[in-house]
Amino acid sequence: MKWKSLFEPINIRNLTLPNRVMMGSMHLGIEGIPEKEDAMIAFYAERAGENGPGLMVTGGISVSPEGDGGHHFLGFYRDQDLKTMNRLTTSVHKEGGRIAAQLFHAGRYAYSELTGIPSVAPSPLRSPIHKEAPTELSELDILNLLESYAEAGRKAKEVGFDAVEIMGSEGYLINQFLSPTTNKRTDQWGGSFEKRTRFPLAVLQAVRKAVGDDYPVIYRLSGMDLVPHSTTHEETLAFAKLVEENDADLLNIGIGWHESTTPTISMMVPRAGFIQIALDIKEEVAIPVIGSNRINDPVLADELLQKLDMVSMARPFLADSNLLRKSKNQSLDQINTCIACNQACLDHAFEGKAVSCLVNPRAGREHKWVYKKANTLKKILVIGGGVAGLEAARSHAELGHTVVLYEASEAIGGQFNLARRIPIKKEFDETVRYYTTELKRLGVTVNLNHKPSTEELLEHSPDLVVLATGVVPRKPVISGVERAVSYPEVLSGAVAVGKKVIIIGAGGIGCDLSHYLIEKGEHEILMLRRNGRMGEGLGKTTKWAMLQDLKKHGVKFRTNLHYEEITEEGLVITDSTTGKKEHIEADTVVLAAGQESNLPEEYNRLTDSGIQVAVIGGARLAGELDAKRAIYEGAKIAFEPQSIQTKQHQKDGA
Known part of the structure; x- marks a missing residue:
């Protein structure tokens, strides 16, 4: 297709972005951990290459100690973290990319039991998703915080970030000041709409003064809070104009608070389901506006760019670091599309785990799972065309091995072919399409409607047989x-x-x-x-x-x-x-x-014949269906062949 706007450059102050796509902020769950520094930097560096996103935004970087969101946050107040940030920006620039730092304070969303510091907020109101009420900020606390934001902006510029984004959305501290739901103050920092805007605008003013007139400042603005009795639509539009008047360069429109009971980014939300609020704001301001939430398709993004200035695609770059390169090369069927399952990204983040991706377990592991031809090329036979087997076949073929896949039914996909029939899981179509394309591109031989015997497998003299034979439904013992x-x-x-x-x-x-x-x-x-x-x-x-x-x-x-x-x-x-x-x-x-493992006993003879065998996915561990683990195991045996256990198969965390 012919792109209309996706790859059009845009100027933000002294910064030129080569396309209209921002990789939105994602907390990776590995920030601030010295032994994970290489992993974090490799994650951003891979996505910063040619035809990467026009601008990447880091996960939130705390402006002060009590503002950490929990485990594993970088902080502008720590000298060691500043060195890490400088190494990060240097690596991104070496790859030709551009990266912005998100200036972050969690407010009452901070986990004081993890940070060891009491959380703070405009008013001492406990969030429904937290155990403790925050401490109300004093006048002096607020003034000190404004200086912390300014200092964070200065330091971001010094360590090489190309821009800063002020996190004023998703129910974090700045958003808490703006909302009448969380701001019950009676002083100059709360009460009327004008007073509730005072702190957010003061932060913007302080950061602008600190970074100077030549430096891009993005404001992440909450388009809809989706919590009861919060900021109205009219107030949101009025606030957007105030942000513009106070010298922000870009408005990045966020949707929903973490405590909201309205889904905003899960698979059950239609693509671009909340884009209208960004369009409404675009009508009110002259500065560029960025639309976000459930935009996982470059074709849709290009359509939205006929009315908006940029789009934010965060998790889609977890699923496929080369999303835009494939788009520019007209290889749309090769894109590993984000299915908005949240299982390895947001679920991991809220559990204090490292973030990855169900459909791309290499995300977060780029530093050790490197795409390069294997030193010794092997013949790999994969039995089973569910997602575990598909990923095992794809990953081995990507590393140069010869791969043959057998599937007993008439189509690849396994349990995904059932899941994609469920209305809220239509995105699973994309994953089956991706694997179909990849196996063809990589030259994997696919045999459908065929369950090979042990003798047939041995005739091929394989170096490795991967048993990804999946599961069968468990039949409980009940009369009748x-x-x-x-x-x-x-x-x-x-x-x-x-x-x-x-x-x-x-x-x-x-x-x-x-x-x-x-x-x-x-x-x-x-x-x-x-x-x-x-x-x-x-x-x-x-x-x-x-x-x-x-x-x-x-x-x-x-x-x-x-x-x-x-x-x-x-x-x-x-x-x-x-x-x-x-x-x-x-x-x-x-x-x-539930399910039971579908592992034919006859394949036990493979090991007796001296063939290396890997059992993965549901065949290894049935239980509740777990596509995240299945795909992870398929990739791991390719990138870490030393991890294969033939005789004893232990549960391996995904």
């Missing part, structure tokens, strides 16, 4: 279980489902199945599990939204029970608390009670 149907039968459309549906199993698969049935028609859905909570195993940043949607559609849930019998009319259970038996009527009972 033959009357039930399995979740693959339902998702594939092989069986019809009646109006009243009981789902045995309320983990991730049960929740997905409920979403599928909701979309298909008017069903009365009851999810059951012997014990535990609904949705256990789902990611922290997506679970609440998925369960909220199920409840909104009338899905019911019960736990603490025993299954007695599946009958023609439904299911007999015993309540574990009361001991009372109960018959629940249902037209269809669906089994979604």
Whole structure:
């Protein structure tokens, strides 16, 4: 296709950006850790190459000690961190890239139990997602903070950052001052709209004075807080004009606070689902405006750039560091698209883990998982075309090995081919498309509808056989279980489902199945599990939204029970608390009670024949479906062949 605006340059003060894409701020969970410094720098350096994003923004860098968001933050107040930042900017510039520092203060979102310093905020109001109430900032505290922001701006410029971004969105400190929900002050820093804008504008003024007139200053502005009784739409538009009047160069529009109960960046949110607020702000100001949130497609980005000045794509660069290079080369089908699953990025960040990517586990590991031809080229046979096998085939082929893949069914994709039938998981189509393209590009031989015997595999004299044979649904021991149907039968459309549906199993698969049935028609859905909570195993940043949607559609849930019998009319259970038996009527009972490893015993003979064997994905460890671990293991055995365990397969953290 012909790009209209994506690769048009834009000037920001003395800085020229070669394209209209910003890699938005992402906390990597490795900042401030000396032994992870190489990993952090390699992450940014790889994305800074030719046809990388016009500008990258770091994860938040704290302007003062109490402003850290938790573990692993860089701080402008630490000399050692300044040396790290200087090394970072030097590496990015060496690759031809441009990078901005985000000036950050968490406010009441700081984790005082991790930092050891009490959190602070405009008013002593506890966030619903935190345990402790913050300390109210005094007048002197506020003045000191303004100087901290100014000093951070000065230092950012000194260590080589090309610009700074003031974090005034997502419910952090500056946003807390602006919102009447969190600012209950009665002095000059709170109360009326004018007074609530005073601190944010004072920060902007202090930073501008510190960095000078020739240096770009971006303001990350909250377009919608999505929390009750917060800043109004009219106030947001008025504030945007005030930010412009106070000498900001770019407005980067953020959406939603972390405590919001409205999904903003998960897969269930439509692409560019909140872009209208950025368009509204663009109508009010003359300075450039950046649109963000769920923009993962360069074609969509180019369309949005007909009305906006830039777009922010953060997680898409986790999924594919070469997204723009592939776009410029018209190789769109080679892009590893972000599917907004959050499982290895945001979920990891909120758990204090290093950030990576479900569809690209190499993210965050670029320093050690290097794309270069292997010294010794091997013949690799991969059994199973689910995502574990696909990634094993792709990674080995990328390193120059000869790879043959066998898939017993008529198509690659495995469990993803079921998941992509679920309305909120249509993004999984992109991953299957990506692997289809990659295997063809890399010359992997793909044999469909074929389950090879041990003898056939041995005839090829392979150096390594990868067993990625996946899982089969677990059939629980319940009287009359033959009357039930399995979740693959339902998702594939092989069986019809009646109006009243009981789902045995309320983990991730049960929740997905409920979403599928909701979309298909008017069903009365009851999810059951012997014990535990609904949705256990789902990611922290997506679970609440998925369960909220199920409840909104009338899905019911019960736990603490025993299954007695599946009958023609439904299911007999015993309540574990009361001991009372109960018959629940249902037209269809669906089994979604986990999986078992699908590892044919005949392949044990491969090891006996002296062939190196790697067992990965669900074949190694069934449990709840875990695409993150499966893809990670597929990549790891290619980049770290010494990690392969043939005789004993231990659980390896992803």
